[in-house]
Amino acid sequence: MRIFKFGGASVKDAQGVQNVAKLLQDQGVKNTLVVISAMGKMTNAFEELIDAYFYKTEELNNKKAQIVAFHQELMDDLFEKGHPVFHTVEVLFDELDWFLERNTSQRYNYVYDQIICFGELLSTRIVSGYLSLLDIENHWLDVRNFIKTDSNYRDAKVNWELTQQLITEQIDVQKLHITQGFLAGNDTENTTTLGREGSDYTAGIFAYCFNAESVTIWKDVPGVLNADPRVFEETTLLTQISYEEAIEMAFYGASVIHPKTIQPLQNKEIPLYVKSFIQPNALGTRISKGTHLEPDIPCFIIKKNQILLSISANDFSFMVENNISYIFKKLHDYKLSVNLIQNSAISFSVCVDNKYGNFDAFYIELKNEFAIDFQKEVDLYTIRHFNEATKAAISQRGTTLLSQTNKETIQIVLQEF
Template sequence: MKVFKFGGASVKDAAGVRNVTEIIRTQGQNAVVVISAMGKTTNALEDLVRTYFHQQYSNTQVHLEVIRAYHYGILSELGASFNAVHQTFIQLETYLTQSPKASYDDTYDQIVSLGEVLSTQIIAAYFAEIGFSVEWLDARQLIRTDSNFREARVDWHETKQRINRAVTSNGIKITQGFIGQTSDGRTTTLGRDGSDYTAAIFAYCLNAESVTIWKDVPGVLNADPKWFDDTVLLNKLTYQDAIELAYYGATVIHPKTIKPLQNNGIPLHVRSFLKPDAPGTVIGNSEGHLLTPSFIFKINQVLISLHPNDFSFIAEDNLSRIFGRFAQAGVKINLMQNTAISFSVVVDNNPDRVPALLTQLRQDFRVSYNDGLELITIRYYDQGTIDRVLMNKKLLLEQKSRYTVQLVVKDQG
């Protein structure tokens, strides 16, 4: 059994659906296929959640109709059945007629999770249209999680039992990325862009032969093509290097993906759905570290510096309180650095979470911050690579280890 994963860019329109279906039909005859929401549907559903939760009902209806028209348009172009998709929209409409009762994160998961349901229903409908048999699996019934909405933790024992009961025969299985369910039937999500992680969960539970993540790039590159013209394809990566790159923000692989695969020694392939015959990158137990420097850029960062009000040292009790505040606010730290009387962190500038966090931190500390920053990480750096990325940049903070340097910078202009 193999596991394939296709992201939203691969199924953003009818042509994409046809292409993905052909790849599955020719290369995934015995595979579990994990599929993300189509195109930018997750973003559109997030807008829907925001207006619904704040009871802006006219805007909610506008967002709903845009999402419906997008999916129905793809179905029409494919000539596929509307039945399952129509039922999902009825379910969503019914939910939206009720006043919000749950927390924002709970509400988010009940609505945003439907993007993956819709995309897989459309893929399954198109397979039926072309006369090819596939089995549609509901990941909400298979991946059991806790109730930590928007960042749910997997119950591995229960999930493994459920997946193995569901996947008992060969053939193509179509299922959703990113989503699961609590023991009391509430839908959860596994973290933004978590479909890679879903593929790893299925692979681990089934002890799969391999996982292939299909992207719009030829494999894992040493930098994002948006930032560099002369990128280099990395043919092989160790699990350790892949984990490091994902942890620091490389968007090609979700950070949680590698560990379940490494535990069972399952290779991970990253290949292009635009050139499906190309070999791409393989991640596994290969020996030796990268020889090519890798660059990771995270924009819209905030540098937050905390100082005790009484000039006391930043000691263990302070750090415990600080980390507790960040965990409570649901804000992840991308970099941290401390001196005797200050503690600095770099985080994504999330407007829904960072302002509330700053308010909480000011109860215990003097707080200063800079926004509009970039965080640049170079894996296997040298001085030449550092100089290259610092051109026309003001350096605010630098942190080095043996193999990795992180630079917090602001544009000079």
């Protein structure tokens, strides 16, 4: 069994869907499960719909109309009028309308998962329909019936035993299957999600359960690069990486690989390929057991729009274990992801990602117990296998607020010029 994963950029328009179909024809379609994300920027569009549902109800109909129009236009470019896919998509939008009208829950994370899932459901129905149009036999699967999780909406934890049972007992490995990334289901048949960018993780889950031959993530870049080309003018393709190195890079925030993806593959020594859907026969990157970084060069990872916190006790007493433990619990409670830690005798510094928008509430709760200084909109640079030249080059981009070094890695928090 092979697992292919296509992100939103690969199916952002009709030409993208056609390219995916051609790629599958060229690569072969037997013994293959394809994981697909929402099309183009549709996850962002659905997030705007959710925001309107809660906070800007006057914009709700317009936001939904934009989503409908996008998919309608794309289908018009792929199918003749009257094709069954139009009815299938109409039914999905009817289901969305039903939820928007009937839902009574005010739990944001729950509502988020019930609405955001339509992006992947729509994209996979359209791709599956187009493959059928080309006489490529395929089976559309609702991933929520196979990957089972707890009810921690927006960041659900996988029930591996039940998931393994459902996948291995109910999916015919000899056929081509099309399914959704990012989504899962809980024991009450509600939709859950695996965390933003979780489609890579979906591919890893299926690979683990199938003991797959390989996983290939198809991107709009040649493979894993040593730096983000949107930030750095010169980048180099990494042709091979070890699991351990990939985990390190993912931990520090490398955007090409989801942090949760590597572990299930490493447990069963399943190789992961990152390749270009624009040039599918190009070399790409192989991630596998025991391979050295090739070429052996510095790798740059950047996390933008971070918040740097410096926390100390109001009475200037030592920051001891009970203080730090309490602070970490609160960081966890408010879903503030910690990307750097540094402590001294009387202060404790962390660089956090405020992707859930909870920082202000965190600050209000702790400000009476601790002295808290913070700086928003800072950037965290991580250099793996750094040298003095690369360290100096990053430091020249702005004012260094904090840096931390170990044998292989340096992290620098900058207020950029």
